[in-house]
Amino acid sequence: MTKVTMTVNGKSVSKEVSGNTLMTEFLRDELHLTGTHVGCDTSQCGACVIHVDGVSVKACSMFAAEADGAEVGTIEGQANADGSLNVIQQAFQDHHGLQCGFCTPGMVMTAASLLKENPRPTEHEIRDYLEGNICRCTGYHNIVKAIMAASGQDVSGIAAE
Numbered sequence: 001m002t003k004v005t006m007t008v009n010g011k012s013v014s015k016e017v018s019g020n021t022l023m024t025e026f027l028r029d030e031l032h033l034t035g036t037h038v039g040c041d042t043s044q045c046g047a048c049v050i051h052v053d054g055v056s057v058k059a060c061s062m063f064a065a066e067a068d069g070a071e072v073g074t075i076e077g078q079a080n081a082d083g084s085l086n087v088i089q090q091a092f093q094d095h096h097g098l099q100c101g102f103c104t105p106g107m108v109m110t111a112a113s114l115l116k117e118n119p120r121p122t123e124h125e126i127r128d129y130l131e132g133n134i135c136r137c138t139g140y141h142n143i144v145k146a147i148m149a150a151s152g153q154d155v156s157g158i159a160a161e
């Protein structure tokens with residue numbers, strides 16, 4: 001066992017973990033932050049995307065010990081300070097960017113990284129950036145629309161799907 005210490009959504013946490021504890025297991029089982037979903041065992045679906053030191057990471061593809069000393073952000077830390085949905089979450093709701101919601105935490109976390117890097121992405125740039133996030137329900141159209149809206153672009157001319 002190894003002791004790991006990290007900041008998760010602004011709070012310092014310290015736990016003993018085994019060397020092969022995945023970050024998904026650490027967040028879900030140790031910290032009970034179950035918004036980070038596990039949708040595959042091949043690092044393909046993106047439902048587990050979190051931020052580690054400001055960078056999007058698939059939490060299933062790293063060990064908790066690798067995050068020792070890091071600043072970690074999960075979907076639970078994305079809402080505004082007053083508990084209201086942040087601009088990306090609100091846009092997903094407004095533009096029906098989710099159906100079952102399983103992929104949504106990963107989509108929101110990936111979208112946050114995209115908008116940090118590229119505040120006004122084109123539709124093509126959004127689709128390209130979401131390459132590592134799979135959605136089985138929406139057909140992606142409304143997710144892309146929601147992210148464009150979250151970036152402040154006028155999406156009134158884009159039909160819903």
Ligand code: FES
Pocket residue numbers: 037038039040041042043044045046047048049058059060061
């Ligand atoms: S659970 Fe991490 S990519 Fe699918």
Ligand code: FES
Pocket residue numbers: 097098099100101102103104134135136137138
């Ligand atoms: S909303 Fe169901 S998997 Fe994306």
